[in-house]
Amino acid sequence: MRKKFLMWSAIIYTTYALGVLLYLVVLSDPGVPGDVQGSASDPSTFLKAGEREEIQEYATYRHLLYLLTLPVEWLIYTGLLVFGLARALKKAALYKLPLYVFFLSGLVWVLTLPISYMGRRLSLSYDVSVEPLSKWLQDHLISFSLDTLMMIIAALVLYRLIRISAERWWLYAWLLLVPFLTFFMYIQPVLIDPLYNEFDRLSDAQLEDSILSLADGSGVPADRVYVVDKSEETNALNAYVNGIGDNLRIVLWDTTLRSLEEEEVLFIMAHEIGHYVKNHLLKSLFGVLAGSFVGLYLLYRLLPVILHRFGRAFRIKGVGDIASLPLILLLVSILSFVAQPVGMAVSRQAEQTADEYALEVTGNPDAAIGAFHEMIRHGKSDVHPPTLIKYLRYGHPTMFERIKKAEE
Structure with a gap:
């Protein structure tokens, strides 16, 4: 079985990699449609x-890195199962679930760290990332610690539920997930993000008043605007509204504040406020819960x-054997x-609705187009990505689609 696994993994991955190269390098056309050439959505303008x-080159490398490394985590988990390492880790952890989760999480983190580092080097070489190695490692260690802690809690609860009810554990797990995700959304802005x-707090009082006026007119319960120091990590631009209840926060990246005109900043913030007005945060939570139920x-x-x-x-002796955890993670x-x-x-769809809301509230499509142009320039964003990449990776409409909508 082990030899077959190695042989078929090599054959399938090689075929897959060749298909990815063919699709991205040969078959994909990075140009915009002919009917919009010369318009604001045409990068040549x-x-x-x-x-x-440079942007197209960076985008191609970034898409290649994503697609070529996509199956790596699956191969790791499958390899752990096929070679009996899941059982060996269990023995090394002295059959203690928290220790077992820590060993498993640490192993996967170490094996996938080079992929993250390649992404960092790529972003640095194209002047998108400016993050020092020490800060990059610090953030990865924080993420590893938080992810491992949550995985330990989840595993303890899951295997306990499996022992209690072999037929209903999945439903009980989902019921516990509802308050956990809601609580996490509440604490994220004040405990996790920092x-x-x-x-x-935004030091420009006049700009803050303008943003809060937008928020107040839209029913957003915010009394201040926050600025986050992303310039020590990246040259890309962004902003967001997150949290629920009295922990709701309106946040501007300092890179956005430094790179855009005031009217462009107001459009970006109107877009983020639109997410609140259209209840996208709650809808997103419901979507995650619905997907988790099915999953x-x-x-x-x-x-x-x-x-x-x-x-x-x-x-593996059965579903309740903690050595089944790599299989669970693989399936998830x-x-x-x-x-x-x-x-x-x-x-x-939600992002498009937020764009439409911001255009309606500000009445300034030129500011929207100007903001999109700067986001493309600073973040080296692919204006018209390949279709497969769009459907797999893009939670926003493409920049081509967003600019075209603003023009219309």
Whole structure:
């Protein structure tokens, strides 16, 4: 089985990699449609030739890195199962679930860290990222610690529920997920986000008043605007509204504040306020909960089938054996990937609605177009990405679509 796994993994991955190269390098056309050439959505009208080439080159490398490394996590989990390492990790952890989760999480983190580092080097080489290695490592260690802690809690609860009810554990797990995700949305702005960056109140009182006037007119309960110090990490531009209840925050990246005119900043903030007005935060929560319900049920159905067929080869006694955790994580990752295009489509629709709201509130399509142009320039954004990339990765409409909408 191990030799077959290695042989078929090599054959399938090589075929997949060749297909990715063919699709991105040969078959994909990075140009915009002929009927919009010369318009504000045509990069040749607002970017120099050298800038266009650099952005397209960066986009191609970035898409290649994503697609070529996409199956790596699946191969790691499958390899752990096929080679019996899931069982070996369990013994090394002295059959203690928290220690087992820590070993498993640490192993995957170490094996995938080079991929993250390649992404960092790519962003640095094209002047999108400016993050020092020390800050990059610090952020990754914080993420690893938080992810591992949450995985330990989730695993303890999950395996406890499996022991309590072999037939209903998936439903009980989902019911517990509802308050957990709601609570996480509430605490994220004040407890999680500050672990990565510093947040200060916007020092430009006039601009803050303008943004808060927009927020007040839209019913957003905010009394200040925050600025986050993203310039120590990136040259890209962004802003967001997150949190619920009295922890709701309106946040501007300092890169956005420094790079855009006031009217362009107001459009960006009107877009973010639009998410609140249209209840996108709550709708997103409901969407995650609905997807989790389906995912947990599928997990409940698939686990016994796979273990019946491969349990002896994987040296896993049953669903309640903690050595089954790599299989659970593998299935969760695959199911998440399968659901990703749906999630991205829903997100793109929400972002389009927020754009429309901002255009209606500000009445300034020129500011919108100017903001989009600067976001493309500073973030080296792919204006018209390949269709597959759009459906897999883009939670926003493409920049081509957003600018075209503003022109209309």
